[in-house]
Amino acid sequence: ISDPCRRAYALGMMAQALAGSDKTGAGRLVQEAFVVLTECVSNPQQRPRTLPPTPQDVGLSLLPVVESIDAGLVQEYFWRTASLCKYxxxxxxxxxxxxxxxxxxxxxxxxxxxxxxxxxxxxxxxxxxxxxxxxxxxxxxxxxxxxxxxxxxxxxxxxxxxxxxxxxxxxxxxxxxxxxxxxxxxxxxxxxxx
Structure with a gap:
């Protein structure tokens, strides 16, 4: 998937599918998704388009996935998501x-x-x-x-x-x-x- 936001979202959806059976694997996928989103915000040239979803949209959408993996991580990912919000x-x-x-x-x-x-x-x-x-x-x-x-x-x-x-x-x-x-x-x- 060439669009980094869509790639991060796909990683998050895979994490959601794994959350019930492999929380460690799901956690790694969410972590990877947030790395992709952070890089996208840091280097906007890698993003081929400006249409939705934005990095902040994807970060927000993944918070319930994080919650299903480990509710104790929600605060960390909440702030990671807030840091993606350029506006x-x-x-x-x-x-x-x-x-x-x-x-x-x-x-x-x-x-x-x-x-x-x-x-x-x-x-x-x-x-x-x-x-x-x-x-x-x-x-x-x-x-x-x-x-x-x-x-x-x-x-x-x-x-x-x-x-x-x-x-x-x-x-x-x-x-x-x-x-x-x-x-x-x-x-x-x-x-x-x-």
């Missing part, structure tokens, strides 16, 4: 919030994005899903307060509600799979592609 996307905040809600909230605030605005267009992409993950009640209030005077505002508000509903109507595993599929464009175990 903060709201999907990153939502994923990190699964493991460290306090840090995710700080990232959200630090990046100036507890943005306020009267229109959905005043908020970055995936903002409402990310803040729903961190504070569902406040997000429902925020979206409910968005105006709907024009057709554009009504469409924007509907998009915001869609993000909120996509997050709150799923359990933790389903949210994770939805983020992998819709935002990171990564296949996950159990997904039917047909």
């Amino acid at each position: 903060r996307r709201y999907v990153t905040v939502a994923c990190l919030g699964r493991y460290d809600p306090s840090l995710a909230s700080q990232w959200l605030t630090h990046s100036g994005s507890r943005a306020s605005g009267s229109r959905v267009q005043d908020y970055p992409s995936f903002y409402f899903a990310a803040v729903t993950q961190l504070d569902p009640e406040a997000t429902v209030g925020l979206v409910a307060g968005l105006p709907e005077d024009s057709e554009e505002q009504r469409k924007g508000k509907l998009q915001a509600w869609t993000q909120v509903i996509e997050m709150i109507t799923r359990n933790s595993r389903e949210r994770w799979e939805w983020i992998l599929d819709k935002e990171m464009h990564l296949w996950h175990v159990g997904k039917k592609d047909i």
Whole structure:
């Protein structure tokens, strides 16, 4: 596999398959995947394209694999993943919030994005899903307060509600799979592609 992010993801999926029977082998595969991701961030020329998934997407997607191998390693790989994040996307905040809600909230605030605005267009992409993950009640209030005077505002508000509903109507595993599929464009175990 020539794309380093896809190669790292493939290593992670092999690790996931081995996790039940060979935790040592699975651990080596995850370690190798993170070496590939770190090299990709350190040397962006080796990456042939800029489309998803990014190194941070793949790192985030592998955290549950790490958890299935050895929950004691999650913190180490959480920080290794955070180090892959060259910029903060709201999907990153939502994923990190699964493991460290306090840090995710700080990232959200630090990046100036507890943005306020009267229109959905005043908020970055995936903002409402990310803040729903961190504070569902406040997000429902925020979206409910968005105006709907024009057709554009009504469409924007509907998009915001869609993000909120996509997050709150799923359990933790389903949210994770939805983020992998819709935002990171990564296949996950159990997904039917047909």
